[in-house]
Amino acid sequence: MADLIVNGGKPLSGTITPSGNKNSVLPILCATLLTDEPVTLRNVPNITDVEKLLRFFAEQGSYVSWNPAACTLTVCHKTFDTAQLSGELPAGMRSSVLLFAPLLQRMGSLRLPTNAKGCSLGIRELDPHLEILEKLGARLSRNGGQHSLTLAQRFRGARHWPDYMSVTATENFAMAATLAKGQSVLINAASEPHVQELCQVLVGMGAQITGIGTSQLVIDGVERLRGGEFTIHSDHHEIVTFLALGAITGGEVRVRHSLPQHFDLIGRAFAKLGVAIEHEGDTARVPAGQRLAVAAPFTPNLLPRIEAAPWPYFPVDLLPCMIALAARAEGTVMFWNKVYEGGFGWMHELAKFGAHIVVSDPHRVTVFGARPLHPTVVDAPYIIRAAVALYMVAASIPGQSIVKNADTIRRAHPNFVENLRHLGAEVEWRE
Template identity: 55%
Template sequence: MSHLIVHGGTPLSGRIIPSANKNAVLPILCATLLTKQPVRLRGVPEITDVKKIVEVFRKLGSKVELDFKTGILDVHHADTHFDPNVDRLPEEMRSSIMLVPGLMARFGAARIEDDVKGCTLGAREIDPHVEVFERFGAQVERLPDGLILRVHRPLTANAHWTDYASVTTTENFVLCAALADGVSTLTNAASEPHVQEFCNFMSLLGAKIEGHGTSKLKITGVQDLGGADYTFTEDFHEIVTFLALGAITGGNVQVKNGAPEMFPLLDRTFAKFGVQIVHEDGWSRCVVDGPLKVKEPFTRNILQKVEAAPWPYVPVDLLPIFVALGVKAEGSVMFWNKVYDGAMGWTSELAKFGAHAFLSDPHRMITFGGKPLSPAEVESPYIIRVAIALLMVAASIPGKSVIKNATPIRRAHPNFVEHIGELGARMEWVEGD
């Protein structure tokens, strides 16, 4: 286990460059399996899930060269092999399910482990993915420890309308459709920034995709995909997190941001807590005039609220970051997670700081902010941004706090603690029970 010791109370200030978005890096890594041509990726972060996928590639015979110091990864799948009866995909990693389309397209077979999962966000079904694979021609066989999928190549193009705008399901559909025979369409597609980045990469390989960034995609299958040299963009999750760290500690943090056009709703959400975000010359910064204070709605007798759902709503992954601001800001806010049913049950950990947060139901939480807070020892659930939200609260309180089981941070953010140390934070990892 990895725990974080946080010596809080220091305003964080300075400039910082975010890493690449895990939610773009992982599907793009999986997409390289679709081509036999060499691919170079720049800006690859040193995170757990990247290491797991790279190890799978090596076990399957792919040529991989990776230097985390430069962030450059060279991968060539020309001599890759796969046997569904022997080879296994990474366990305890949700993104491993995106290796399935490449395996089916290349080898006519793939498998899904029973324990393919990610953060403990509640029920995360694989049925939408299995349905997509079946629509492209896969025959599914259930095993005691997972599923084997077999398909006659090429995959069969089809039209599909998803139950909800799932990011990973959208990416799996595109991965299948890229080499399928014919034209495929997906209605109710996800359109998050990382999905758009993924589609841009697929287009660079030679995939024919129309409509990315919208809720309807049209993909015309091609016979082969080519190689690419691609540089990842900054992770908007990290951008928001660093800005929020500046705001909650009363500091002045500037973050490199090459896509401010993605931020209008996020800027307005910050404003609900008295934080102004300014975008200038490729950088974003937070401006706070005095203590954080919740902006009162014009409509009387209702709470200020932050609703999180698939893009273009506020992303659910960022909801805990704003919960941390809600705990600190004077006033009350309702937070509504419209996707996951297990992502809000950490109010008891906030209470250890002296915060007042009430869980209305599995999807909604109310914070009554501005209460006196004190250092505490808290335990993070296995949810990346919740661990960071607890870190944020601790950083805003003078004194020593402990975030137990903070390991999820390392799944998404390489050298996160070291980076915020550059802003003046005093934090260190402690390994052990």
């Protein structure tokens, strides 16, 4: 575990180039198992989950060429040896469930892992994945406490309407249906930018997918996929993180390759807290010295609120950054997490700074902003953006704070401390 030592109170200013989207590159890496031809990816973030997947590929005999400095890698699974696989998938990463469909397609059988996990947001069920894979022809069998999936030859096309929009289940559907026999339809599909990017890469490999970016995907299965070269898009989570850091410290931060087409609703969430985000081409900018203040709604008897839910709602993973801003803003605002029941379990850590927060239930909190804050020591949960939010508040307060166990940030933010120092922050890792 590593702690962040923070000497706060300084405006952070400068220009940042964000890394590639973690939530795009992981399913895309899994999708490379669907072809025996080489796949080259550029703008790949140097994060622990990527390293785990590449190590897994190499252990099965796949060709892996990884240049972390250049953020470029090439993989080829022509020499993938199914006999090497012990049945255990990469440990310590929730995204290992994204290997289900491609490994079933390649191997015909798979023992379900007991070690798939992600963070502390709440229960992360496997049922939606199993429902999709069974609907597309896989067979689930149980032998005592061990569960396994088998597939005869290839997936078959089917129509499925899940209970809710699941990003990873939608991605498993797309990978399974791409090589299925016949047409597959997923209603209530997730449409986040990283889901769209996976589908676009699959199309670049020869898949036939319509409805990308909507709640209904229609996929006509093909016999085989080819390789190719693809560049991973910027991580919109990291873009928002550094803009929020500029806003909470009163500095001017510019972020290149900022995907302005995804910012309509995100920009309005910033505006509810008094922060204007400007776009100059594909560069986003937060001007210096903005007064953080909650905008009053037109309907006077309603509490201002920011609601987070599956895309195209405000992204739930970015809610902690907005909560950190609200702790500094004048006024009161409610936050509503409509996805994770464990998303607000870290509010007591934020309160250690002096923030005034009322937890209504597992999905709603109200922040009473502009209370006097002081430096302190906090414990970060195993939630990437919550750890970032605790750093944000610490960076806005003069004096030294410590964010303990903050290395979960490394799962999504390569060179996090280096980027902060580039913006003028006084911060360091203590291993």
